[in-house]
Amino acid sequence: xxxxxxxxxxxxxxxxxxxxxxxxxxxxxxxxxxxxxxxxxxxxxxxxxxxxxxxxxxxxxxxxxxxxxxxxxxxxxxxxxxxxxxxxxxxxxxxxxxxxxxxxxxxxxxxxxxxxxxxxxxxxxxxxxxxxxxxxxxxxxxxxxxxxxxxxxxxxxxxxxx
Numbered sequence: 001x002x003x004x005x006x007x008x009x010x011x012x013x014x015x016x017x018x019x020x021x022x023x024x025x026x027x028x029x030x031x032x033x034x035x036x037x038x039x040x041x042x043x044x045x046x047x048x049x050x051x052x053x054x055x056x057x058x059x060x061x062x063x064x065x066x067x068x069x070x071x072x073x074x075x076x077x078x079x080x081x082x083x084x085x086x087x088x089x090x091x092x093x094x095x096x097x098x099x100x101x102x103x104x105x106x107x108x109x110x111x112x113x114x115x116x117x118x119x120x121x122x123x124x125x126x127x128x129x130x131x132x133x134x135x136x137x138x139x140x141x142x143x144x145x146x147x148x149x150x151x152x153x154x155x156x157x158x159x160x161x162x
Contacts, residue, residue, distance in 0.1 A: 013042070013052040022048055079158075081111045086126035093130075097137045104142045104161050112148075114155040127155040134159075 012020040012028045015037055023031070032039040032053045040059065043050040080103040082096050100110045112134050114127040131148040138159055145158035 009048045010041075010051045011046075011048050012039075013050065015053045025051075028053075075107060077107060077109055079109045079111050081113055083113045083115060084130060085115055085117070086120050086123070086130060088130065093133070097134060100134070100138060100159070101141065104138065104159060107161060109145070110142070110159045112157040112159065116153045116155070121153060124150065124155070131155065131157050 008025055009022050010025050010028050012023050012031065014020050015035060020031070028051055029039050035053060037053050038056040039051050040054055040056055041049055042052050080100075082100050082103075084093070084096060088096075100112070103110050112131065114130055116124075116127065120126070127150075128148065134157065135144060141162060142159040143162050145160050148155050148157040
């Protein structure tokens with residue numbers, strides 16, 4: 001019993017991937033040293049624990065390479081915000097819609113924010129009209145994620161790519 005605590009049994013997998021069997025940890029370590037490789041614990045929670053004979057440095061390098069490839073392939077969606085006022089001029093409106101179109105084509109979400117100042121808040125219908133115009137202009141490439149809603153002194157609309 002005391003010998004088993006000091007020298008526990010482990011299931012060993014060779015460097016080629018073949019199962020060798022259940023050996024004592026000392027035997028498994030000497031087997032790995034004969035091949036000039038490391039003994040790596042793969043599954044510590046199983047009974048007995050599973051260990052594999054491999055080059056640990058090479059294993060860590062390949063894992064980091066895989067992680068980099070996964071990060072490279074994923075695309076993070078950012079929220080781009082466009083601020084407008086209810087009394088926006090035509091050229092400014094066209095310019096901001098053009099930027100929103102560019103952001104949506106890049107795959108980002110766009111948050112259209114109409115800011116009201118002072119007495120403009122009494123005429124929320126101008127903000128509604130502006131939001132409808134934005135929806136019509138960008139309707140070919142974007143869809144409305146949620147309806148325009150008033151939050152304090154600003155009206156907010158989210159657009160995402162179709």
